[in-house]
Amino acid sequence: MSLHAELAEQFNADEDRTNWHDQTLWWVRQKRDLSARQLPEWEQLRQLASDIKAHTLSNLDQYLEQFERQANANGVTVHWAATAEEHNAVVLELLQKNQLQHIVKSKSMLTEECHLNPFLKKHGYEVVDTDLGERIVQLRNEPPSHIVLPAIHLKKADVSETFHQHLHTEAGNEDPQYLTHAARLDLRKKFIEADCAITGVNFAIAENGAVVVCTNEGNADMGVHSARLHIACMGIEKIIPRMADLGVFTRLLARSATGQSITTYTSHFQKAGPGKEMHIVIVDNGRSRQLGRADFRNSLKCIRCAACFNTCPVYRRSGGHSYHTAVAGPIGSILNPNNDLKANADLPFASTLCGSCSNVCPVKINIHEQLWKWRQVVVKEGYAEPAKKAGMSAMAKLFAHPALFRLAGSAGRRMMRWFPALAKQKKFNPWYKQREMPEPPADSFRDWYLQNRKK
């Protein structure tokens, strides 16, 4: 069984919980629908966003350099990192050079991708995640299961237990207001002590060198305003050309993510405050390789809204951790094979190819078509399971030879009629675990046709 299938099966062992997970995320999808429907220009907006991203990706080198020049002019230091390791090393060096100890971090999927927290921990630094959901999973020593709603796999009771253990809240008190208040008091201390704030970046504007961070909790602002050094970490694909383009994306982002018209905070960071420093780390980590893959380059248009997660019937019923990567869901399944095909060979198959993801995507990434294409790559590179390979070769032969196909078909049906127990082996026939087999008829349609139309 593939890793995703195995983890998904474990997730489904608790059916009530699976139902709850499915319904919670479906509710988010519905909020997205309602809010998108408010905009008569919704589909045009998606096209425009997709086109802006296509243009930017085609001129990425120029926009990145323009961004660096503008940022430098604003007194901001720009660092380039080819890999996750280089990114982590840049951050570590900044901490060491400036003798910083207290690090707060607002949500950044890039730092998850680079495994920054464990890296810094190894070097004796504690990083406090300040997004509430991220803080919850951090306390539990778990990775986020969703890029917008990191703790969506947890129920109130789980949070209550975690907070009781780590923040000493009352045992069994599941009141969300009480729990949030406790988190707030704890985080406030961390914000006040902070001397370094790490943030992600939603958009980096080439023409003025500013980075824009969208949050609902204001935690990016709190961190940056309190700390003396701000490190903003971004992938090369976060660039947009102009301020005028930003509105296209902010209108799509929050509506697609949660159904809000806009995130509570849309924070622009352009230069450091008096006596402070601002650094931006621009990371490749495989993105330029993906840019070079004609079939998959569009995946770099992603603005990480997670609409494709919320709509995915498989994600909703298998949970983020079943994707065993920092970015889960349909987009994760087309991004992750780029960096490690072998480890992620199962992900393009964790889909029915229903196409709902491509339809909700605000930048119109053809996600399900890319899943199909990655499947072809996985097989070509030799990562298909041997049993599947043998089965497919046999199938290809049958379908190319009509007489053989008919022979196999009628023999198969006869076997099923004569020895029904044969097909009903749950161990060898996963179909039969929860489904009956179709009733095999005595005659195929072709037999019927020969008798009734060809006389």
Add this chain to the structure above:
Amino acid sequence: MKVGLFIPCYIDQFYPQVAVATLELLERLGCEVHYPLQQTCCGQPMANSGFSHLSQGCDNNFFRNFEGYDYIVCPSGSCTLHVKEHFQQPGNEQAAVHLRNSVYELTEFLTDVLQVTSLEAEYRHRVGLHVSCHGQRGLHLSSMTETMTPAYSKPERLLSLVDGLELVYPDRPDECCGFGGTFCVFEEAVSAKMGKDRIREHEEKDVEVITAVDMSCLMHLEGILKRNGSKVQVKHIAEILNSPSS
């Protein structure tokens, strides 16, 4: 009008009544229908599993069978979409384009080519429509809840022409059933769960019958319905549209 009838392999083998209904329906509507006798499969099971490089023999066989028809009609959105998107004839690109453009899913053929506006059909049941993904999101047989475009549905329009039929949709009107080709065995847990959830929603609407343009979705749902001893039946849309009126 010369129509080549393309019957997906699993319908030929397991659901001949669906193929018979499709054939009879097209004949009743005045088409001259041929069933090329050497057809097998469209090659989708291989291609969707990542083995599209093995499907050339299958494509060649398909071509030998269906070359020269004005229209190729198929009672499956999924197989039709596969041919439209992936059918290849290296060295004969023009013929491949022609073939890809001539293949129609049954309800789209009835709606767009034959422009059917009335049917002599009667089916006195409460029917839940399962919207099959490839027909919908791939062939655009109907509008989709994700996109903010005007609502329409070719299958629904045809079903509305059937006397006595009461059509209902589940609460999530276009969520995937979880069949997904080989997904149904390689991701058994999620596949079965998706199917069970579709069925629950249809049962909540008290349907007697679930219909769809794709028998593969229905085969999967039928397997679960039977296992659970449900009274709900599945019927391919061709069988309903071909029900005689009394």
